[in-house]
Amino acid sequence: MKRNIIYGLLLLVAALLSSCDKGFEELNTDPTKTTEAYPYQFMANALINSVSYNMARNRTFNNELMQVTVSLGDGDGKVFRYDFRRSWADYLWNSHYTELTNYKDLYLKALEGINFNRSYQGISLLLQTWTYSILTDTYGDIPYSQSNLGRDSLILEPRFDAQKDIYLDMYQKLDSANTLLSSNDIIEAIHDPVYGGDVSKWRKLCNSLYLRLLLRASHKADVQDMVISKIQEILTNSSKYPVFTNNDDSAILRWTGEGAYRSPYMNTRAQDFRGVGICSFFIDFLRDTNDPRINIPEYGTSGINRWGIAPVSGNFVGVPSGYAAGTEEYTRMSYFYSYDQNSGVNSLQTEPLTGIIMNFAELQLIKAEVVLRGWVAGSAEEYFYSGAESSIKLWLPNWDVSIRAHLAASDVQWDESAGFEEKMARIHQQKYYALFLVDLQQWFEYRRTGYPVLPKGEGLANNGEMPARLFYPVYVHSSNPTNYKLAIAQQGPDEINTKVWWQKP
Template sequence: MKKTSLYIGLTALLISASSCENGFDQLNTNPTATMALNPVFTFNNAIVNTAFPSQILIFEEPIVQQMFSPNSGIISGGNFNIDNRGSAGANAALWQRYYRDNVRYLVDVLAKTKSDANRSNLYNMARILKAYVSMVLTDTYGDVPYSEAGLGYLGLNITPKYDTQESIYNDIIKELTEAPAALDASKTIESADIMYAGDVTKWKRLAASTLLRAGMRLSKVNPALAQSTVQKAVAAGLMQSNADNFAVRNNSNYQNPVGVTLNSTEAANYYLTGNFVTYLKTTADPRLTAIAVRYVGAKSGPEQTTARANRDPSVQIGMPLGFDNGTIGARATADGLASFYDYSQLDRTRMGGLTAPNFLVTYAQTQLLLAEAAQRGWTTGNAADFYNAGVTAHMKQLADYGPATVIADADIATYLQKNPYVAANGLALINTQYWVASFLNGPEAFANFRRSGFPVLTPNPYPGKEIKGNFINRLSYPDAEISVNQTKVTEAITRQGPDNLDTRVWWDKQ
């Protein structure tokens, strides 16, 4: 009897459990939750993550001699002309950020919108952004994954092939020509887009201005293609003012990566170079007032206080290259300074602030590239007019950092009068201004320096360099990538050249 009762109890329990399972999925599903993520939000995530990682302070900024550190360890790199891979992995930072947080998301957006006629504008906006991101990657490393990039997320392809830089550029040009042409203001406007609120005209102008940049990048390796690409870009309609700038507008939730670094662990480690400060002072450039601060008399990081802060351009002294932590002290003494902490820095309360914007493609850069194109006879217009417009635009762009960095119109006019465009020295003048206008856009300043050869910089004399030449030509591939995709990386190295800082990318011809 007891055994029978036990069986009956178990049977009832099982029946009860079975009936409870019916509708379990419905009971545990939030009826108000979104079942699918709107791809425009994924797109926005990609936009936010185009802000460059702080490691541009380790490589690109020191290479083009705008900022550097005399200290070694994990921040070694362009300051000493040595590689920084392994556990520190500064060479990998841009790779990881752009493939993981840009390309992956953009490939997902493209997959979700390609066949959706209602989202054709988002699809083509993603094509434009992916072309920009891919240009930064290939300019930095050379041959990189492109046609199969991002497919690890969608198709489990974790060993993508490396495309040649030439083929990547050919496709970038195609994408920046076709995608903006397909944008249509009569179709769904992606108003949630955090860059331009879905403004089709602004996305078209970004595409054309990026196409102009791509065309000029080929000026040494393929002048004919460079010229025809420039002409396509001009015909498509370039940026018309600073209102068209492609910039990540940071805030308290999404802070500027460089600003975070400069306002925390590395606050006392990075300094404006002597070459950069001297150029700005020699030309009486009003931008120096917006850029620099010097903590006069500081003998340590803690002594870099507000009371010591001096932003007067006349007192700014950039740190000379060629010194490390063991030798910079004596040089500072020779320069009449209290210590190396007394040299000029990027003002981390303004342009180096936590919420400072990241400028990626700008009207100022576009006008300066137009000036060079006109100087070369590749487009119509007056090179001097484009030059003046480019310099003016960058000086006015600084107002976006806040009221303390506004440059008065009268100061801009005075500067242009004292530093006029001279056609005989046109390429040097244009590209030196491009160097200034690309300050804090390390990858672009690095790329245009290699492409144009300007400004003319004295090689960093630090004796412990690992490079054979005078300047770093590319960044090496990340160790993590080599470990998981060795066969494809080896194919790229065999084709391109040794995986070191001396190997030139395809368009960087001597």
């Protein structure tokens, strides 16, 4: 009898537990929320992060190498003296590989059922290429074909692809992106922080970026014929390969100051932002050519300019880069104003235009170079002036001075009678300023061309040689040892003077 009672109670408990479980999952699922991700959810936040990472490394690394700024001091680890620690390598590597996962997920989601959207697929391929290009131009050979596969394919130690192979595949990705974007599938403006849903402008960015990367490898004998042929195809077939046509096409993530769109420069303490001196190389040309970006008080209080550069006793004075530690004391001269909500002073800390991905002026100066090299018909002079003018008008759209007269007044105009190298120097003098704030592009272009010609201070380390790359992150040595060793056997020693593929003769 007792045994039967116990057995009955157990059956009752089991029945009760079973009934309690029925509908549990449905009851605890919020019907107003979805468990599925949509393509657009991967795009805006990843773009904000990517641009922020580039801006951080532009300010503290590119600008110091390329004589935009000088972080004064006699201590070790001064980038402006070509002296920096291996730990500098980690930030850009870690950050961009993280966002590559998001860009790849964007592509995968845009392939699925009701989410199918060729515009998002094209944008994904474009943003992957843009990100990989910055990584490979910074480090050389990098994980590419096997990168970001740890989650889905359990490839935790990816191989390092040769930079030549990476470039050839990036070209294919951009061709595919151009085709996908030609479909003009709709993307909502609210989810697009760069072009507000205008897919045609994403397509123009795709092909303008294509020209940047083609030009970077154009001197390599083993790919030169193919590269020049593609440059010609893009620049002579605008219906198939549309490119930027004006400043409105420039790819800029504008910082509105609202919500997530708050400039990452606002995370820098005011005293640190204004504590870095502006280099004499950068500011002397702007001052001596009466450049309106630092001379017209269009924004803020009287005497304050669009780039927010502080004069010294009414003049713009910089600090020479690469000065020897302990041999001469320099004080900060001109500097970038920091944000002060009460002063009305314009500052790059709050400037909406600092999130530049690529601008129209760069494209025009690319055209000037390829015409000068004889690869495409046209007028290098016209493209030179268009690039110089567009660079200024990006910041000062109402500037109405003749660009020819403006440059001639300082004897930096185009000289048709000059030789090839002098013309290249003039083009890249303007390109240097067009690339102001554009991730590490000034450094990449200097390594490709040797322009602009930078003065060499007596205090430079590394035998005065401009670094050719960053080290690989230290943790990669232990986390991916086999492929790390193969990479340095293939590319050369993991040192800053080891040239990447497109730098080698």
